[in-house]
Amino acid sequence: MNPNSEAIIEVDHLVRRFGDRAVLDQISFNVHRGETLVIMGGSGCGKSTLLRHMIGSMKPTTGSVKLFGEEITGMAEREIERVRLRFGMLFQSGALLASLTVGENVALPLFQHTKKSPDEIEQIVKQKLEIVGLTGFEDLKPDEISGGMKKRVGLARALALDPELLFSDEPTSGLDPIMTAVVDELTLNLTKGTHMTAVVVSHDMTSAFRIATRMIMLGHGSIVAQGTPDEIRNSSNPEVQQFIHGRADGPIPLNVSQEEHKDHQHVRPRPFLGARFRFHHKHP
Amino acid sequence: MSLELRVKNYLQLNLSLLYWILIAPFTGQFFKIAPIFRQMVFIGVRAAPMVALTAFSVGVTLAMQAAHSLESLGAEMYIPDLVMITLLREMGPVLIAVIVIGRSGSAVAAELGTMKVSEEIEALEVMAINPIQYLVVPRFLAMMVMLPALTIFGNYIGILGGWAVCVSALDFNTAGYVLRALESAETWDLYSGMIKSVVFAWIIITIACNAGLNVEGGAEGVGQATTASVVEALLAMLVTNAVLTGIFFFSA
Numbered sequence: 001m002n003p004n005s006e007a008i009i010e011v012d013h014l015v016r017r018f019g020d021r022a023v024l025d026q027i028s029f030n031v032h033r034g035e036t037l038v039i040m041g042g043s044g045c046g047k048s049t050l051l052r053h054m055i056g057s058m059k060p061t062t063g064s065v066k067l068f069g070e071e072i073t074g075m076a077e078r079e080i081e082r083v084r085l086r087f088g089m090l091f092q093s094g095a096l097l098a099s100l101t102v103g104e105n106v107a108l109p110l111f112q113h114t115k116k117s118p119d120e121i122e123q124i125v126k127q128k129l130e131i132v133g134l135t136g137f138e139d140l141k142p143d144e145i146s147g148g149m150k151k152r153v154g155l156a157r158a159l160a161l162d163p164e165l166l167f168s169d170e171p172t173s174g175l176d177p178i179m180t181a182v183v184d185e186l187t188l189n190l191t192k193g194t195h196m197t198a199v200v201v202s203h204d205m206t207s208a209f210r211i212a213t214r215m216i217m218l219g220h221g222s223i224v225a226q227g228t229p230d231e232i233r234n235s236s237n238p239e240v241q242q243f244i245h246g247r248a249d250g251p252i253p254l255n256v257s258q259e260e261h262k263d264h265q266h267v268r269p270r271p272f273l274g275a276r277f278r279f280h281h282k283h284p
Numbered sequence: 285m286s287l288e289l290r291v292k293n294y295l296q297l298n299l300s301l302l303y304w305i306l307i308a309p310f311t312g313q314f315f316k317i318a319p320i321f322r323q324m325v326f327i328g329v330r331a332a333p334m335v336a337l338t339a340f341s342v343g344v345t346l347a348m349q350a351a352h353s354l355e356s357l358g359a360e361m362y363i364p365d366l367v368m369i370t371l372l373r374e375m376g377p378v379l380i381a382v383i384v385i386g387r388s389g390s391a392v393a394a395e396l397g398t399m400k401v402s403e404e405i406e407a408l409e410v411m412a413i414n415p416i417q418y419l420v421v422p423r424f425l426a427m428m429v430m431l432p433a434l435t436i437f438g439n440y441i442g443i444l445g446g447w448a449v450c451v452s453a454l455d456f457n458t459a460g461y462v463l464r465a466l467e468s469a470e471t472w473d474l475y476s477g478m479i480k481s482v483v484f485a486w487i488i489i490t491i492a493c494n495a496g497l498n499v500e501g502g503a504e505g506v507g508q509a510t511t512a513s514v515v516e517a518l519l520a521m522l523v524t525n526a527v528l529t530g531i532f533f534f535s536a
Contacts, residue, residue: 055410092403095407097407097408
């Protein structure tokens, strides 16, 4: 971490509540140019919510989020769009438009936001697909390629406008180990070579330690630990040790209680009445 | 989702649609033309065979019912009048809207809903592409053009259905049928039907897009939103039809 370089993302005392429950509680951190920050933590710890606040698709209850020095929490949709042109985002599922081909997906931001000619755009699309190792896949539809390929196309699309900042949501989940290494290497090349800044949400520890220059571990909505990969690896915090070594036993609670789920009615456990009726049905 | 929130979302969708169509083009953000034509084919042209079959059946039915009732009065000569006016004023706009709701409205709701649950809409927003401008505007404009066009097309086919009955089963010849039909109808009968179908187009496409964009909860949510959009669009369309008929033919 170089504290002298300019801060690209500044998150300050971010609080997000759903009802009475604070999903994010007093989160503060900065990301500087050229850094690769990995945000890790168990499922449901607020990683994705934090990411959605950084890209401006959710607004915090209190606190501030600054991208490139501009406060985005109070911005109107029109102003946020201007900021969004400067970063790319890779979604967990790739989030490709199913009605467009692979090539059209990558070309979409170029067609919408630049005045480049179709020939130039075709060149850029070829080049971006080559970066992710998918040359020649331009004319296939997203449902004709595998999940890992979709993710790589998603990465190519995120890079189409040569962003200064890249957000990735679980970039390596669902990829085989070799492809994981390829995506990691790609991220490293981009951050080292072009001084791109990256924020990666991940719970793939191998990949996280490979690419991170700094790591944050979230738990119950607040920051449990942060530091360089070495600091995290040698952390004395038992929660961190449990997480990075993937142990079933430890201080991290296994189940989220029903009480904490009252804002997510659709996942509330229900007594399974169907089973009884089904058994009765089988024995007339 | 609460009713209040859904109404709020619906009004917001209408407002931003108006912004993107009427105001944004003057600030240099002109909508693209090609997607509108693609949607016109999807929403309109592909619905044409179904519309034709429906309209023909309705024309045939109207003529048979008219023959049955008017024969006892000895007024068979008015059958073309009845077919023509009923089609232009009511049956054409309403039944073709029903077909388009069932076919195109539900398809739009399901498509946008699927895009919503698979994060595609969010991806558009993050790429600084406004989903209203990119997805809703082309569908809206396509529907506003194609539903009235389908209605005119359906009217012709319906009249053809009436002709088939009159010429084959009753004592009409083609010239007699056409003359009678043209003589009875006034231009206002056509215009009132066209105004209705423009209003219906607005109702159908905004309800379908709103249902799709507000889907929550995966595949099940997409199914519910699609069903809801069909039911709501049908109800809204039929109630509006009654109101418009009242305004057009009972207020003067």
